[in-house]
Amino acid sequence: MSPPNWAVINNPVVTYAEDTAIWSSLASDFNSRLPLRQLPWQNPLRSGRATAPGMQRIIPTLDIQMRPFSPDLLPRLAPGGLHQNSVFMHIFFVGCEDIEYYKNNVRRQLQEWINAVSSKKGQEWLVVHLTGGDSRGRAGLFNIGAASTVLDKIRSDFNLKKDRSMQFRITNNEIKDAEFWNELLDRIKEGLVSAITQQAAQLEDDTRRFEQQRLMPGWNYCQYFILKQARELIGSSGTLGLHSDLQETLAFTYELVRFFDEALLHYDELEATFFQTLVEQGAPWFHKFGGVEPGDDCSDVLNSDRKPYRSMIIQNTITIFDFREYLFSRQCRLIFLLGSPADVCQRTKMFVVSLSKMLREYSVSLAPHFRESWSYSLCMRIVRECDAVFRMLSMPTSAMQVYEALRAELLQIARIQLDRLGTAKKICSNPLYLEGDGTAPETPAAENGRTISNPELVQALSSPETFGILYQASIHVTNLAVRGFEACARPRSALALQSDLAFWHFSQEDYEKAAEIWERVAFRHSESGWHHIETVIVECLARCYRELRRCLCEHLDACRTLVESCLYLVSHPKLMDAQKAEQLVDELNGAAIAMAEPISRHMSDLFGVSIASVINRAGDDDEIVIELNIRSVLVKDFNMTRVLLTLTAGDGKEMICECHNVVLHTGKNLARVSCKKSTIPGNYSPSTVTMESGNLHFYYDLHPFDRKKGVRINETAASLKMTASLPRTIVQGESASTIAFEILTRSNSVKSGVLSISTLTNIAFAHQSAVRCTVSSAGGDVVSTKDVSFGGGKMQLPDAGPNERISFALPFSLAQDTRNTDHKLKLLLSCATDDGRKRLHSSILRVSLVPTFAIDSSMIHEHDGSLIQIGMRCKEGAPMRVLAATLAATGEPDVKPIETIGQQIAFPGTPISLLFQLGAAASHDVETYTPTCSLTLTVSYVPVNDEIEAFVQARLEAVLAKQGLSRFTGFFFNFLARTLLPQIDAFESSAFGALDFGKFDAAALEPLLSDEEPATRGKLVAAAAALWEELAGVSLDTVTAESKLAPLKLVFTATHAVPRVIAHTCIRVESLSDRTVGSAIPCTILVTPLTWILPAKQDQLEVELELDINFAVFAIAGKKRGIRDKPAELRVLLCPLQAGQILLPRVQATVLGLPADAVSVQNVSTGAQISVLPRRQSAKIFVSETPDALKAVLPGRIVMV
C-alpha cells in the first residue's frame, strides 16, 4: 500500500562527480550508512519561530539523495526561481593516482566542476581523493607517495583548504574504513547544514525586504508567497538572488530539514499576510476566484500535486480558490507530519468557515450547491484521513477527547451540508437551518450550466431514496459525533447534534425515532432559559406525538409527551403567533382528557391562584364556600373539569372544597369551591389548590397571606370524641395504674383505625401484647370485643359504626421523680370513612391521676353487727352533685345505711361521711363462711358545670326550635361556650342555689354572623336575646331538673376481715377502796366471745391470756399469763407503783384452735385508767365505778367450757 500523498517527503540532494567510475563501488557502503544522524542546526539570522532565540536544534535523522552531478541540477538564476531545488552539496571523487594523468585529464574536469558549484550561493562542495587496496597492490611503496602527491597537487592547484578536500582511504579493514566513512559523513553533514543555513539566511533577508515593500505599487503577493515558501525548502538556492519572486520556498526549507513546525509557522504567516493584504489591497494579483473547473468541489485537498500550483502562482494565473486550497493542503500536510490530526480538524473547520463565506459571495459564478458539495467533500476527506492517522498514533485520553470533539464538529458541518442540500431539493427539512442565507441561490447558478461533481452527492440528489441512503450513513457518523461530543464533555454541542438527527427522522416521517431523540433533548434548554431553542424542539416534538397519536391510538406515551410539549409551548405564547398558540391550547385540552396517566405540574406559570373570600355560614348544615381568584395566561379559554381547594388543620386533618367544570378565560377568573363542614373540629387554613383537566393536574401552594384566611370548625354533636380518664373503679389501698380510653364515634365511623397515643408529660405506656377493646352501642350493649396489641404508641382499633363507643384501658407508669398528677396525652386517630377516604382525628386530653373522690373506709365490730364508716372527699376543681351512694357487700350480708343519703353538693376538699351497718345474713353457715367481706360503694354524681352546660343547651334547643332556627344550634352553642359559660361560677351557684347569666351582648354575636343574610342575622340575634331572657333568674334546682344529665358513677371497693369469732377482752377492777401507791388492787380479766356472724356453736374455746404489764408502773400478784378454759375469768392483784392517772395493763388474748383470720380480739378496756393516790397525801379522791355499768358496756354471752 503506497503512503498517502502528503506523507512523501523530499530529501536534500547531494550530487557527486568522479573522474573514473568510483561511486558505483562506494554506493552500497555509503547508502548503508544513511540516514545522517544528529545534525546540529542553528537558525542563522532570526531565530526559529518554534525555538527560543539562539537555541541549537538537532535534526535527529536526515536522509539524503545522491545524484550524479549535472549542471541542470543547480538552481537557475531565472526570474522567479521557483524551482524548489533541494540540492545543497556537491562531492567530486578523484580516483586518479597517477599525477600525470591528473594533470592531463582530471584537473580540467575538476576545474570546470569547481567553477560550476562555487558560483552558486548556498551550495557547499567537497573534493574527495580516494586511495584503496588496488592502488596499493599495484604501486606498493611508490604509489603511496604518489597518492599523497595527487591530493597535494589538487590542493595547490585550486588553493583548497582542508575543509574542501579530504582523503578517503579504503583499506578493506572494517575498523579503519569506518573512521574514513565517519569523516566523510561528518563532512557531508557540515556541508549540508552550512548550505541550508546560508540559504535560510538569504531567504530571510529577502523575505523581510520584500515584506517591507508590500505597500509599494507593483508588489505581488504571489511572489512573496513563493519566497516565503522557499524558506521551507531551502534548497532552491537559485532563487535567492532575486528579490521579488520568491517567498513560498522559505517554508520548504524547514520541511526538508524536518522542521515541520517552523515550516508551518511560515505558512501561517503567509495566510495571515494573505488576509491582511486582501483587506488592505484587495486581490488584484489573483487571476479569478476560481472554483469553476470540474472536480473543484470534491478534489482531494491533501494532494498538492493535483494542479501545478507553484507554476500557476509564479505565472500569476492561480485563482483565489486554488490558492486557498493549496495553502491549506500545505498546512495540513505539515500538521500531519507533526502527528496531530486534531489540529488538522481544527484548521479544517476554520478553513471551511472562512472559505465558505467567500464561496457564498461568489456563488453566482459557481455551480449550484457548490459550497455545500465542497464543504461536505472536504470535511469527509479530512475526517477519513485523520482517522487513518489517528489509528496509527497512540495518544493520551485527553488528546483523544480533543480529537473526538473536533472530528465531531467536522462531521456536523458535513451533515449540515446534507441538510441544506436536502432542504434545497425538498427531500428533507430541518427548521434549524432554514435560514435565508443557508442555501445557495438556485436561480443564478442554475443559469451557468455548471453542476456539482461529487459523485456521492450527485447520486444522492438524484432521488429521495438515494439521498436517504447517504443520509443514513451520515446519521451513523453523526451518532459517532454525538458520542464524541459527550466523551469530550461538550454536552451542548451533543444536544445540538441530537436535535439535528431528530429533525432528519422527523422529515422522513419516522416519528418514533424523532420523538425518542427529542425526548432526550427536550426541556433541557429551557432549564437555563434558552426558550427559543426549546420552542423549536418542543413544537416539533408535539407535532411528532400528534402524528403518533393519530397513527396509533393506543400510543399512550404519545398523549403524555404531547401534553408536556403543549404545556411548555402554551406557557411561552410570545414565542409563536396567536393562531398557533390557540391551536396548542385546544390540543392541550384534548390530549389531557385522552391521557391515561396523570401529569402533575406544580406551581405552573400558566395560572395563578389566590383566595378572594371565605364564606363560613353559621348553620350546622351549611357549606363552606371559598372564592378563588384564578389568573390564566393562556391565550384561549381552558376547561378545568375540577378545581379542588385543600384546607388543612394540624395533625394532617384536612377538608377539601371543590367545584366542577370551570371554564378559565384569559386573565382573571372567579371560581367558587365549597364543601360540607368537617366533623373534625379545628382551625382549617387553605393550603393547596388543585386544578384538574382530565388527567392533567396543576398544583398550587397558596401564598402565606392566603393561608391566613382560614375557617374555624367547632366541635358539634356529630364530632368524634375521644376521652381519657382514670378508671371509675377505685380499690382501697391500691394506686391507679391504668387509664381508660373511650372513643365516641357519634356520626362518624371508624374503619381500619389506627390510634396513636403520645404523651406530652412524664407518663409512659408500655408495650402490651393484648389490650381488650370493647365496642359498645349507645345503650351500653357490647357489640364486639377484640384483643389488639399496643406497641410504639400505636394500636389498631376494631371497626365501629356511628354512635358507638370504643373503650379500652392501658396501664401506665410514671417517672419516679414526677409529682405532677395532671398529664397531657395526644391522641391521633387515622381511619377510613365509608367512601374509603382517609380521615384524621386528633385531640389533646388532660388526665388527672387523682380520682374525683378520695374515699376511705373503716369497720368496727359490735356485738350484733359491724359499723362501716366511709369518708369521701371531692378533689380540687369544680363542685360535684352527689346523687346517691350505695354500698354492697359480698356474701350477701345485710348492709343498710344508718342514715338516709340524699342529694348533696360535694365541694372540693369538704369531707362527706357515710355510715353503714353490716349485719349477719340469714343464710350464713359455717360452710359458706368466708373470713373476708368485700364492700362495693357506688357513688353517682354529676359535675355542676356539666349540669349547667346541659341545662343551657336544653334551653337553647328549645328556644331555637320554637323560632325555627334549629340548624344554628351548633353555632349558638359554641358561641355560648365561649362567651356565656365561662362567666358562671359553679361554686357560687352551688352555694347560693341561683345562677347569674349576665346580660346579652349582641355586639359580640353580630360579627360572627357577617356571612349570613341580614334577615337571618336579625332572627339569630333576636333568638339569642330571647334565650337570655329565658335564662334570667334560673335557680340551681331548675338547672338540675332540666339538665337531665346522665350521672357519672364511681365505684369504690374495699375488703374487710369478718372473723367468725370476736373475743372481747377487758380487765375489771374489783375493789372500790382507795387506791394508793403500794395498795393491792384485785382485778378480773374477762374474755367474752361474740359469734353474731354465724349461729352459735357449742365449740370449746380455749383462750390464752396475757397481761402486758409495765413493771415500772404495776407490780402483779398472780399469774399474768395462762391458759384458761374454765372459768372465763382470771383474777390477779395489781399493785400500782406510781401515783396519778395510770393506764390499766393491756390484755392480750389468743384463741387457740381456730385460724387467725377467723378470730378477732377486741380489747374493750383499752385506754381504761385508774387514779392512784400517793401514800402521804391527806386529800382523798373517790372514784366510783359500777360493775353493772361495765356489764352494760360489755354485754354478751360468755361461754366457758
Add this chain to the structure above:
Amino acid sequence: MSRPNLYFVIVGTRDNPLYEAEFGPIARGEVAKKDDLRHMNQFVVHAALDAVDELVWGTQAMYLKVVDRFNEWFVSAFVTPGGVRFMLLHDTPNTDGIRNFFLECYELYIKVLMNPFTEINAPIVSGAFDQRVRAHARKWL
C-alpha cells in the same frame, strides 16, 4: 440577508441568557423572519459555550477572540472574572472592535451588578442598559 448581522447575548454562570440583543440592519418586512430565526442564533451560541468552557482554562485573558465558527458565522466570547460570558455571533472578523465592544459592555454590566437590587444570574431588563449596549454596538461593530 434576512438574519441580523450580529447577535449578542450575556450568559450567566448557570448557562442562562441574561440579556439578548440583535444588531445590524434589518430589511423592511423581515422582522417576522428575524423572530423565526432567532432560535438559530441561540443554537449556535449555545453550542459555542462548550468551546468557551474549554478555552477559558487555557488563558488569563477575558477576551477569548473567536471561539467557534458555524458555517460562515463566528462566535466571539468574553468571560468576566465572575464567570459570566459575553457571546457575540458575527459574520465578519473584527477583533479589535469586538474587544472594545466587550469591554464597554463589561463596564455596563459591572454597573448593573453594583445595583444593590440586582440578583446574580437574574435577567437584565434595564432599558438604559439595553440602549447603551446598542449604542456601543453601533460604535464598535
